[in-house]
Amino acid sequence: MKIKLTLTLVVIGFWACTSPQERASKTPVKNVCPDLGKLDEKQINPEAMFQDEHSREKLIAVQTKGNGIKFYDSYYFFNALKITEKFGFDKFTQIYLEVCGGESPNINSIPFVISExxxxxxxxxxxxxxxxxxxxxxxxxxxxxxxxxxxxxxxxxxxxxxxxxxxxKVLKYCKKTFPAFASKCEMSIVDSGGDTGYQLYHLFRISALARNPNTGEKIGKEEQKLISTNLGLEVYFNNDGREVSIVFKEFSRKLAIKGIKANGDYNPNGWEFLKNPLFESLSQYPKSDSWDFEFIDKI
Structure with a gap:
């Protein structure tokens, strides 16, 4: 009786010292293909599963295609047909490849795959x-x-x-409206810092594309001009009653900004501060209610 009791205690002690992972590795799940992903958990040896103390995931020991033992999140062995997002789908396909090789025959029944x-x-x-x-x-x-x-x-x-x-359409508008300068419409605009990202025809977007949403009249069409003067090539426009021109000089098939003229007074200095707001104002696209589609279709 004493010997039997001692033997029982030794077995219990040994079992208690064995980690859940070690126990599971001794009874791995085998032959789960091709049903991996829709297995019945009740038919799996519970000794092959354990809860990871760090991730708190329920892991399962599985014999892979190469006869090795690996531990996986058991969710993907029983619930693949519930997967709705890419992360879970990628995880399942990788597990299936490692355990079974190839692609799961149930892949087209996965909600994520159906949705995609x-x-x-x-x-x-x-x-x-x-x-x-x-x-x-x-x-x-x-x-x-x-x-x-x-x-x-x-x-x-x-x-x-x-x-x-x-x-x-805007480029065509520039060439048709100012035929004498048609060859210059696509020229890049540069300043002392290099290319500004604008081409000459960009400065006629509002004139070409917009109309007053209340009156239907064109915005800027009659007020904006492209003219050649003794100063150079000028893009002229009326800015709230103020006559403004941006003056350019052609250089190496590009248009370099020389200065700005306001109400007839030319200033070759200080234009750097005005350039961006002026360019943005002239080159912006119309607001949703200001597009002149009837006019644009005729360009």
């Missing part, structure tokens, strides 16, 4: 619709069309296509 497929089909339909609308050349229809909010790649394409289409 539907999204791709919807995005493809939107892209086809956008190409059709773009071909119509109807600026108002093109302006009003937007892809779904989550279709960020197409949103970038739409923004790029729209910008190119509108700027092509």
């Amino acid at each position: 497929k539907e999204k791709r089909e919807r995005f493809a339909k939107e892209e086809t619709e956008w190409k059709k609308i773009l071909k119509s050349k109807n600026l108002k229809t093109i302006y009003d069309w937007n892809p779904s909010e989550e279709n960020t790649d197409l949103k970038k394409i739409v923004d790029k296509d729209w910008s190119e289409l509108v700027n092509a």
Whole structure:
């Protein structure tokens, strides 16, 4: 009786000193393919699972394809058909590859995969619709069309296509309105710091694209001019009743800013502080209610 009791205590003591991970590694789960991801937890040996003391995840010891033993989050062995986000999907596919090799036959039943497929089909339909609308050349229809909010790649394409289409109209406006200076419309504008990021025709965006939303009259069309004077090439406009000109000098097929003329007084100095607000004012796109689509379509 004493010997039996001692033996029992030794066994219990040994078991207590063995970590859950060590115990699980002695009874790993095997032959879980191809159902890995939708296994019934009740059919798994509980000794193969334990709770990690750090992550608090319920881990499972598994014999992998290469006959090694690895520990995985048990969630992915029983609940793959509930996965709705990319992180979980990537985790599951990596586990399946390590344990079974290849791709799970149940992959198309995963909610995330179903959602992504539907999204791709919807995005493809939107892209086809956008190409059709773009071909119509109807600026108002093109302006009003937007892809779904989550279709960020197409949103970038739409923004790029729209910008190119509108700027092509502004360039054409510059060349038609000022035929004597048509060759200069695409010239880059530079200052002492180098390229400003503007081309000459950019300064005619408001004139080409906008109208007064209350009266329907063009904004700036009659007030903005491109003229050649003894000072150089001038972009003239009326700024709240004040006559202003930005003076340029052509140099190496570029237009260098020389100065600013206000109410007939030319100042070759201090224009650096005025350049940015003037350029931004002339080159901005109209507000949503100020687009003159009827005029733009005729350019």
